[in-house]
Each structure stands twice: as C-alpha cells, then as structure tokens.
Amino acid sequence: MKGDQISPLVRVSTIADIFDAMTTRRCYRGAMKSFDALLEMKEHLGFQVDQVYFRTFVEMMGNAEA
Numbered sequence: 001m002k003g004d005q006i007s008p009l010v011r012v013s014t015i016a017d018i019f020d021a022m023t024t025r026r027c028y029r030g031a032m033k034s035f036d037a038l039l040e041m042k043e044h045l046g047f048q049v050d051q052v053y054f055r056t057f058v059e060m061m062g063n064a065e066a
Contacts, residue, residue, distance in 0.1 A: 011050040015057050018045070034061060 022037040032040070038058055041049070 006050075008053070011053050012057075015041075015049050015054055018049070019057070 018041060019034075019037055022032045022040065023034055025031040038061065041054070042058075045054075
C-alpha cells in the first residue's frame with residue numbers, strides 16, 4: 001500500500017512513532033534532541049513518510065502554543 005491507500009491516521013501515527021523512537025532514551029542509545037530528530041527524519045525518510053503531514057508535524061513542533 002502507498003499514498004492514499006494508507007489511512008491518514010496511519011500516516012500521522014507513523015510520523016509520531018518514528019519521532020518518539022528517536023527522541024526517547026533506549027538502553028542501547030541516548031535520546032536525540034527534537035531538532036536533530038526532525039532533521040534526520042527529513043534527510044533520511046524523504047518519501048517514506050507523508051510529506052504534507054510531516055511538514056505540519058514540524059510546524060506544530062515549532063509552535064509553542066500548539
């Protein structure tokens with residue numbers, strides 16, 4: 001499945017799950033800073049995550065009032 005075949009909930013959940021995995025300390029590695037995680041997601045996940053939802057996620061992370 002790809003694109004519109006994947007529900008919006010799954011696309012948003014995937015982005016949040018990846019971000020959480022990268023920014024949470026694990027027994028085998030430390031937690032990444034939020035900015036570094038977002039940058040790495042942008043550089044390495046490119047077409048693997050929905051770009052519209054990812055852009056919105058990044059904007060919401062930068063908005064202190066959200």
